[in-house]
Amino acid sequence: QVQLVESGGGLVQAGGSLRLSCAASGGTFSVYHMGWFRQAPGKEREFVAAITWSGIMTYYADSVKGRFTISRDNAKNTMYLQMNSLKPEDTAVYYCAADRLRIPTMNFDGMDYWGKGTLVTVSS
Numbered sequence: 431q432v433q434l435v436e437s438g439g440g441l442v443q444a445g446g447s448l449r450l451s452c453a454a455s456g457g458t459f460s461v462y463h464m465g466w467f468r469q470a471p472g473k474e475r476e477f478v479a480a481i482t483w484s485g486i487m488t489y490y491a492d493s494v495k496g497r498f499t500i501s502r503d504n505a506k507n508t509m510y511l512q513m514n515s516l517k518p519e520d521t522a523v524y525y526c527a528a529d530r531l532r533i534p535t536m537n538f539d540g541m542d543y544w545g546k547g548t549l550v551t552v553s554s
Contacts, residue, residue: 432457432543434526439548442516446552450511452526452545460504462542465534466511468522468550475525479511480534489535494520516552523547 438450452464465480479500480489488500499512509526527534528543 432459432462432528434528434543434545436524436526436545436548439524439550441551441553444516444518444552444554446516447512447514448516448550450513450524450526450548450550452509452511454507454509454528459507459528462528462530463533464500464502464509465527465529466500466509467525467527467534467537468520469525469547470519470522473522475537477534477536478524481509482533487533489533513550516550518552518554521550521552523549 432454433456435453442448461483463482466478467475468478469475477491478494479498481500481502485502497515502509525547526545527541529541
């Protein structure tokens with residue numbers, strides 16, 4: 431059983447930066463493809479970025495491409511999301527997800543594991 435814990439959220443002004451972390455425990459982190467999702471109030475959870483187990487391949491939603499960078503450190507059992515040039519529309523709860531077989535580029539039914547989320551608020 432893998433536990434995922436997000437951290438690094440907070441309040442930031444538009445144009446600012448934040449780095450989110452997703453720390454994994456209880457399993458072999460390096461075998462899981464990982465992803466970031468977000469959910470704004472009143473909206474569905476949406477894909478943000480994903481990374482393969484090896485870290486070689488990364489994927490981004492069009493809305494964050496060029497501003498966000500996903501990465502992972504398998505030695506530290508941690509995934510990151512560097513968020514630059516933040517916009518008010520980036521305000522959401524950010525979740526990390528892990529799946530052994532599928533790269534989390536969409537909100538699959540039966541995703542292996544989810545974290546509980548961290549709130550990012552971008553003020554204008």
